[in-house]
Amino acid sequence: MNRFTLDTIGEIGFGKCIGSLEDPSSPFLQSFDKAQQIAFQRFVLPVWRPLRWLGIGHERETRKHFQLLDEYSHSVAQDLRKGLSRDTGRAGIAWEDIETRKSFIGLFLQDAKKRGQELSDDYLRDLVLNFLIAGRDTTAQALSWAIFLLCMTPECEAKARREIRDVCGVRGPAYDDMSRLRYVQAVLSETLRLFPSVPLDAKYAQSDDVLPDGTVVPRGTTVFYNLYSMGRDHAIWGEDAEVFRPERWLEMESPPSNYAYPVFNAGPRECLGRRLAIVEMKTCLAMILPELSFRLAIPVDQVMPDAQLTIGMSRGLPCTVVRASEPREVDDLASTASAVGQSGKATSSGSCTSEFAVDEEEDNADSDGQEEEKPC
Numbered sequence: 566m567n568r569f570t571l572d573t574i575g576e577i578g579f580g581k582c583i584g585s586l587e588d589p590s591s592p593f594l595q596s597f598d599k600a601q602q603i604a605f606q607r608f609v610l611p612v613w614r615p616l617r618w619l620g621i622g623h624e625r626e627t628r629k630h631f632q633l634l635d636e637y638s639h640s641v642a643q644d645l646r647k648g649l650s651r652d653t654g655r656a657g658i659a660w661e662d663i664e665t666r667k668s669f670i671g672l673f674l675q676d677a678k679k680r681g682q683e684l685s686d687d688y689l690r691d692l693v694l695n696f697l698i699a700g701r702d703t704t705a706q707a708l709s710w711a712i713f714l715l716c717m718t719p720e721c722e723a724k725a726r727r728e729i730r731d732v733c734g735v736r737g738p739a740y741d742d743m744s745r746l747r748y749v750q751a752v753l754s755e756t757l758r759l760f761p762s763v764p765l766d767a768k769y770a771q772s773d774d775v776l777p778d779g780t781v782v783p784r785g786t787t788v789f790y791n792l793y794s795m796g797r798d799h800a801i802w803g804e805d806a807e808v809f810r811p812e813r814w815l816e817m818e819s820p821p822s823n824y825a826y827p828v829f830n831a832g833p834r835e836c837l838g839r840r841l842a843i844v845e846m847k848t849c850l851a852m853i854l855p856e857l858s859f860r861l862a863i864p865v866d867q868v869m870p871d872a873q874l875t876i877g878m879s880r881g882l883p884c885t886v887v888r889a890s891e892p893r894e895v896d897d898l899a900s901t902a903s904a905v906g907q908s909g910k911a912t913s914s915g916s917c918t919s920e921f922a923v924d925e926e927e928d929n930a931d932s933d934g935q936e937e938e939k940p941c
C-alpha cells in the first residue's frame with residue numbers, strides 16, 4: 566500500500582513516476598522510512614541533538630538518509646522547473662511536461678509565476694517532501710485498516726462490493742462514480758474514526774486563549790488532542806462507539822463537524838490532500854473489491870496498532886486473497902465473528918457482527934441519508 570500511495574503522490578503531486586511498485590529496493594524508499602523514524606524519535610527523545618552531533622544511537626545514519634532525501638527532492642524540483650520553462654515551440658508540449666503542469670507543485674509554480682514571484686529551490690524541495698510525507702503513509706495505512714475491518718466484517722465487505730458493482734459496472738471506477746459510492750465512503754469514514762491516520766495532533770497557542778469549557782490556555786502553550794480516543798468517545802459517537810458500523814454515517818442527518826471528527830484537521834489548515842486521498846482510497850477499493858476478497862492470515866490479536874507519527878500495523882496485514890466469487894466457508898465466517906471480539910480487546914477496535922446483515926431494502930434506504938461527498 567505504501568508503494569501504491571507513494572507512486573500516486575509522485576504522479577499527482579509532481580508529475581513524476583517514482584516506480585516503487587516496480588522496484589521496492591530503491592535506496593530512496595529506505596531513506597524515506599528511516600528519516601521518518603528518526604524524526605519520530607526526536608519527539609520521543611528530545612535530547613537528540615548531542616546524539617546527532619556524535620553520530621550515535623538513532624541519529625547514527627541521519628546525515629546519510631536526510632541527504633539522500635534532500636538530493637532527491639531537489640532533483641524533482643529542478644525537473645519541475647525545467648518542465649514548466651521548456652519552450653513549447655511548434656512541436657507542442659511533451660507529455661511529461663503536460664503532467665508537470667497539471668501536478669500539484671506545477672500548479673503552485675504556475676500560480677507563483679502569474680503573481681510575479683519566484684519560488685526558491687529550498688521552498689520547492691520542502692513542498693516536494695511535504696507532499697511525499699503527508700500523502701504516503703496516511704493514505705496507505707487508512708486503506709490497510711479499511712481492508713482489515715472489511716476482513717473482520719464479511720457483511721460490510723459484501724455490501725461495499727455490491728455497491729461498487731452497481732455503480733461502476735464492468736467498466737471499472739470512473740471519476741464521476743466517486744460521489745455515488747456512498748457505502749464505500751461510509752466504510753472509509755468509519756475506518757478513519759477508529760484508526761485516524763494521524764492519531765495524535767497538537768496546536769500551539771500564539772496568544773492567550775480560553776477553551777469553551779473555561780480552561781485557560783496561556784500564550785506559548787502546546788495543546789495535544791488525541792484523535793484516536795476522540796473517535797471512540799461515547800459522548801460523541803454513542804454507546805457503540807467501539808463498533809465498526811459504516812451504516813452510522815448513512816443514518817446521520819448531517820456529517821459531524823470537522824472539530825468533532827478532525828481526522829483531516831479542521832479550519833484553515835485542513836488537510837490539503839483530503840479529497841485526493843478519498844478519491845485514491847475509493848478508486849483502490851473499487852478496483853480490487855469486485856474481484857477479490859481478503860481473509861486475515863494471522864490471528865486477529867496479532868494485528869496491533871503501531872502508533873508513530875501515523876498509525877500503522879506492527880506486523881503489517883498478512884492476508885489470504887481469494888476470488889470474490891468464492892463463498893466464505895461457514896467455519897471461516899464463524900471464526901471471523903469470534904475473532905472480531907478478540908480484535909476489540911486487542912486493539913480497542915470494535916466488533917461488527919450480524920447487525921450488518923442489512924437486507925436490500927434497508928440498504929437502499931440507508932444511502933439516502935449520506936451527505937454527498939464533494940466532487941474531488
Ligand code: HEM
Pocket residue numbers: 574578695696699700701703704707757761762763766767827828829830833834835836837838839841842
Ligand atoms: C487518509 C489520508 C490522509 C489523512 C487522514 C490526512 C490527515 C491530515 C491531517 C490530520 C493534517 C493536519 C496535520 C497538522 O496538524 O498540521 C494534514 C495536513 C496535510 N495533509 Fe493530509 N492526510 C491524508 C492524506 C493526504 C494526502 C494524500 C496529501 C497529498 C497531497 C496530504 C497533504 C497534506 C498537506 C500538504 C497538509 C498540510 C496542510 C497545511 O498545513 O496547510 N494529505 N493531513
